[in-house]
Amino acid sequence: MKRDHYFLATYKKLNAHFGDLNWWPGNSPFEVIVGAILTQNTAWRNVEKAIARLKSKELLHPAGILEIDDSTLADLIRPAGYYNIKTQRLKSFIRFLYNGYDGKLDNMFAEDLWRLRTKLLAVKGIGEETADSILLYSGEKPIFVVDAYTRRILQRHDVIPGDATYKEIQNLFMTHLPHSVPLYNQYHALFVNTGKHFCTRKPRCEGCPLQSQVY
DNA sequence: CACCAGGCAAGTA
DNA sequence: TACTTGCATGGT
Numbered sequence: 001m002k003r004d005h006y007f008l009a010t011y012k013k014l015n016a017h018f019g020d021l022n023w024w025p026g027n028s029p030f031e032v033i034v035g036a037i038l039t040q041n042t043a044w045r046n047v048e049k050a051i052a053r054l055k056s057k058e059l060l061h062p063a064g065i066l067e068i069d070d071s072t073l074a075d076l077i078r079p080a081g082y083y084n085i086k087t088q089r090l091k092s093f094i095r096f097l098y099n100g101y102d103g104k105l106d107n108m109f110a111e112d113l114w115r116l117r118t119k120l121l122a123v124k125g126i127g128e129e130t131a132d133s134i135l136l137y138s139g140e141k142p143i144f145v146v147d148a149y150t151r152r153i154l155q156r157h158d159v160i161p162g163d164a165t166y167k168e169i170q171n172l173f174m175t176h177l178p179h180s181v182p183l184y185n186q187y188h189a190l191f192v193n194t195g196k197h198f199c200t201r202k203p204r205c206e207g208c209p210l211q212s213q214v215y
Numbered sequence: 216c217a218c219c220a221g222g223c224a225a226g227t228a
Numbered sequence: 229t230a231c232t233t234g235c236a237t238g239g240t
Contacts (some may be wrong), residue, residue, distance in 0.1 A: 001220085009226090023221095024221095036221085037222095039220085039221050040221085040222040040223065041219095041220065041221085041222045041223080042220060042221080042222085043219080043220040043222065044220080046220080047221090055225090081220090082222095083222095085223085089223085124223090124224075124225070125222095125224085126223085127222060127223050127224085128223095129221080129222065129223090130222070130223080131219090133221080145221085147222085148220090148221075149221070150220085150221095163224095188221085189221095191221095192221055196220095196221090196223085200219095201218090201219075210228090215223050
């Protein structure tokens with residue numbers, strides 16, 4: 001209806017401003033998942049360092065993470081912060097992958113989307129945003145990722161109330177837009193850039209492509 | 216110096 | 229159910 005247009009028009013404005021962002025940065029589906037866990041409440045710059053260190057030790061694959069001991073892994077991912085808890089989170093995902101899917105991402109992603117999402121949410125260290133990032137950016141499944149930037153931008157434009165749940169926000173996009181992987185991929189990336197450059201914590205909306213956008 | 220970054224789980228009442 | 233707190237590095 002009318003709101004379908006809002007979500008598409010918003011996308012078009014942001015897309016015209018930022019252009020193709022080519023997310024997710026990462027060379028393999030497994031690297032994307034490691035990045036999704038490491039970037040929780042953490043600047044991506046720091047995650048890149050941690051990933052580079054894992055790569056340099058040839059450990060950026062499921063068997064590598066499975067075999068390395070906790071203290072060595074913690075030391076390697078140290079630049080990403082929260083290194084002890086993230087060590088446990090990487091390990092718990094790896095155990096999940098081996099227990100249910102023989103350690104193979106192809107097996108995991110062959111499962112039904114929403115069934116897999118529920119299972120991922122049961123893994124310690126994987127919440128809604130991380131689960132959806134894994135599904136969309138690693139598994140190329142059509143699911144919309146909601147993050148702090150998305151929430152803040154929508155709130156500031158009075159699209160959602162302050163107490164809107166993750167699911168409500170996700171449903172907003174998934175009911176008003178086609179279930180398209182490239183669309184959801186780029187849209188989320190656009191929100192992150194908008195949140196970084198314009199719709200920051202401190203309300204300074206100078207030059208924001210969405211300034212005149214009305215819901 | 217304070218504040219922030221592509222969250223999540225566990226604890227408390 | 230509804231808050232609050234711990235987790236930690238590195239950039240601005």
